[in-house]
Amino acid sequence: MSNEPVSNLQRDLDSGEFVVTAEIGPPKGTNIAPVIHEAEEFLKGKVSAVNVTDIQTAVMRGSSMVGAKLLFDAGIEPVLQMVTRDRNRLALQSDLLAAHIFGIRNVLCLTGDHVTMGDHPQAMPVYDLDSVSLLDAMCKLEAGTDLGADMKGKANELDGVPTFFKGCCVTPCADEVDPQVIKLEKKVEAGAQFVQTQAVYEPKVFETFMKKVEHIKVPILVGIVMLKTAGMAKYMNRGVPGVVVPDAIIQRMTDCEKPDREKVSIEICGELVSTMKDMCQGAHLMTLGWDHCVPGIIQAAGLA
Amino acid sequence: MIVAERKPMDEIFQMLAGCKKVLVLGCGGCVTVCLTGGERQAEMLASQLNLAAKAKGEAMQVDFDSITRQCEKEFFDNLSEAPADYDAVLSIACGAGVGYMSEQFPKVTVLPGMNTTHLAANVALGIWEEYCRGCGDCMLAWTGGVCPIAKCSKSLVNGTCGGTDKGKCEVNPEMNCGWLMIYERLKELDRLDEYRTMRPLRDHRTDRGNGVRRLVLAEMTEEEAGDE
Numbered sequence: 317m318s319n320e321p322v323s324n325l326q327r328d329l330d331s332g333e334f335v336v337t338a339e340i341g342p343p344k345g346t347n348i349a350p351v352i353h354e355a356e357e358f359l360k361g362k363v364s365a366v367n368v369t370d371i372q373t374a375v376m377r378g379s380s381m382v383g384a385k386l387l388f389d390a391g392i393e394p395v396l397q398m399v400t401r402d403r404n405r406l407a408l409q410s411d412l413l414a415a416h417i418f419g420i421r422n423v424l425c426l427t428g429d430h431v432t433m434g435d436h437p438q439a440m441p442v443y444d445l446d447s448v449s450l451l452d453a454m455c456k457l458e459a460g461t462d463l464g465a466d467m468k469g470k471a472n473e474l475d476g477v478p479t480f481f482k483g484c485c486v487t488p489c490a491d492e493v494d495p496q497v498i499k500l501e502k503k504v505e506a507g508a509q510f511v512q513t514q515a516v517y518e519p520k521v522f523e524t525f526m527k528k529v530e531h532i533k534v535p536i537l538v539g540i541v542m543l544k545t546a547g548m549a550k551y552m553n554r555g556v557p558g559v560v561v562p563d564a565i566i567q568r569m570t571d572c573e574k575p576d577r578e579k580v581s582i583e584i585c586g587e588l589v590s591t592m593k594d595m596c597q598g599a600h601l602m603t604l605g606w607d608h609c610v611p612g613i614i615q616a617a618g619l620a
Numbered sequence: 621m622i623v624a625e626r627k628p629m630d631e632i633f634q635m636l637a638g639c640k641k642v643l644v645l646g647c648g649g650c651v652t653v654c655l656t657g658g659e660r661q662a663e664m665l666a667s668q669l670n671l672a673a674k675a676k677g678e679a680m681q682v683d684f685d686s687i688t689r690q691c692e693k694e695f696f697d698n699l700s701e702a703p704a705d706y707d708a709v710l711s712i713a714c715g716a717g718v719g720y721m722s723e724q725f726p727k728v729t730v731l732p733g734m735n736t737t738h739l740a741a742n743v744a745l746g747i748w749e750e751y752c753r754g755c756g757d758c759m760l761a762w763t764g765g766v767c768p769i770a771k772c773s774k775s776l777v778n779g780t781c782g783g784t785d786k787g788k789c790e791v792n793p794e795m796n797c798g799w800l801m802i803y804e805r806l807k808e809l810d811r812l813d814e815y816r817t818m819r820p821l822r823d824h825r826t827d828r829g830n831g832v833r834r835l836v837l838a839e840m841t842e843e844e845a846g847d848e
C-alpha cells in the first residue's frame with residue numbers, strides 16, 4: 317500500500333499539526349437538513365473532519381452512512397462511524413464498499429453500546445464482528461479480498477478495491493486501563509491508523525495513559541464531550557463507563573447562571589484541549605448538537 | 621445443566637383454556653435438580669391449577685405425574701395414565717422434553733409449562749448461573765476457563781469493550797464484566813498473551829447457523845443397524 321494519504325484527515329495528521337475533529341448525529345426521523353446546514357455553517361473549514369455517529373447509544377435514528385454522504389456532498393470531510401452491534405459481516409463489508417463508492421474514506425470502528433442501553437432493548441444484538449475484526453475486515457477489503465472464501469478456500473476477489481483511513485476508540489480513563497491498552501494494541505495490529513478517545517476530563521489521568529501507550533505509533537485525538545449542565549456531568553459520572561468528571565468542573569457548571577452555561581462550558585472544553593494539546597495529536601470535540609460552540613472552543617483552546 | 625423457569629400462571633391458564641382434563645408432567649432430569657420442574661413441582665402446580673380453576677368456577681381436573689426424563693423414549697412407558705386420556709399435557713421439562721414428548725405422542729396436545737433459559741452451574745444455594753451457551757466451538761482454552769460467549773453480554777472474542785466499569789458490565793451494574801474476568805484469570809495464570817492474540821472470526825455454523833445440530837455416535841448407530 318502506498319503512503320499517500322487517502323483523506324484530508326490523514327494528511328493533516330501526517331503533517332504533524334494539531335488536528336481537530338467534530339461530531340454530528342443524524343436525527344430520529346428524516347429531517348436531516350438542519351444538521352447538515354449547521355455543520356456547513358459552524359464546522360466547515362474549522363475542523364479537519366466531522367464524525368457521524370452510528371445509531372449512537374442504540375437509540376434508533378438515521379444512518380451514519382447518510383449523514384456522512386450528505387457531509388461529503390456539502391464539502392465537509394466525514395468520518396463514518398461503524399458499530400458492529402447491528403449488522404453482520406455481510407452487511408458491514410457491503411456498507412464499507414458503499415462508503416468507498418460514496419467517496420467516504422475515514423471510518424471509525426466501534427463495538428457499539430449494547431442494544432439494551434437504547435430505545436429498542438428487545439432487539440437482537442448482532443456483534444458478529446467486533447472493533448478488532450472490523451478493522452481486519454477493512455484491511456482485507458483494501459487488499460482486494462473479502463472475509464469469505466470460495467469452495468476451494470481461496471479468498472473471494474473484489475471487482476474494484478476500496479481504500480480507507482481506519483480509526484478506533486479507546487477509554488483512557490477506564491478504572492482498569494491495562495486491558496484497554498492491550499485491546500488498543502490489538503486494534504492497531506489489526507490496522508487502526510488513528511484513535512479518537514472516549515471523553516476525558518482529567519488531564520493527569522490522560523497523561524499517564526499516554527505514557528502507557530507511548531509505544532503505539534498512531535495519532536491519538538483526545539475526546540472532549542461538552543457538558544451542557546451540572547446534571548449531565550453527574551449523570552456521566554454515574555452512567556458512562558470510564559468517564560470521570562472531577563468535582564471542580566461540576567462546581568463550575570453549578571455555580572454559573574443559566575445564560576452563562578454555554579460560555580462556561582466552552583471555556584472548560586477550551587482549557588481541557590489546551591492542557592492536553594502537547595500530550596497528543598489532536599482533539600475530537602463532541603458537542604452533542606451544539607455545533608455552534610465549536611469555533612468558540614477552538615478559540616478558547618488557543619488554536620485559532 | 622439445563623435451567624428452566626416456570627411460566628407465569630396467567631400464561632399457563634391461557635394455554636389451558638377450554639381443557640377439562642390436564643396432566644402436569646414433571647421431569648427427573650435437570651429441572652428436578654434446579655427445583656423447578658420435578659415431581660414435587662408438578663404436584664404443586666397441579667394443586668395450584670385445581671384451586672385456581674375452582675376459584676374461577678371452571679370445571680378443570682388437573683392430575684400430575686413425573687418420569688425419569690422426557691428426552692428419552694423408554695421413560696414414557698412409565699407414565700401412569702395414557703397421555704391421550706387428557707385434553708392437554710402441561711410438560712414442565714425443558715424445551716427438549718416438551719418437544720420430544722410432543723413428537724412421541726402426535727395426537728396429544730403437549731404444552732410448555734416452562735421457559736427454558738440457560739446452561740448453568742449451581743453457584744450458591746438457590747442460584748443457577750449461566751456458564752456456557754453451547755456455541756459448538758469451545759474457546760475456554762484461551763480464556764482462562766471463562767466463557768466469552770456466555771459471560772460477555774456482547775459475546776466478544778477479542779477483549780473488553782468500552783462499557784466495562786469497576787469490573788461490571790455496561791448492560792447491568794450487578795453483572796461482572798466477562799472480559800475483565802478473563803483478563804484477571806489470564807493474568808493470574810501468567811497467560812496474558814492469550815488476551816493479546818487476535819482471534820479468528822467465529823464460525824456461526826457450529827452455533828446455530830447450520831440447522832439442527834445432532835450428536836451421532838457412529839459405533840452405537842452401526843451396532844443398532846447390525847442388530848436389526
Ligand code: SF4
Pocket residue numbers: 751752753754755756757758759760767768769770
Ligand atoms: S466457548 Fe462455547 S462451548 Fe465453550 S463454554 Fe462458551 S459457549 Fe460453551
Ligand code: SF4
Pocket residue numbers: 771772773774775776779780781782783784785788789790791796797798799800
Ligand atoms: S462490559 Fe464486559 S461483559 Fe459487558 S459487553 Fe463489554 S466486555 Fe462484554
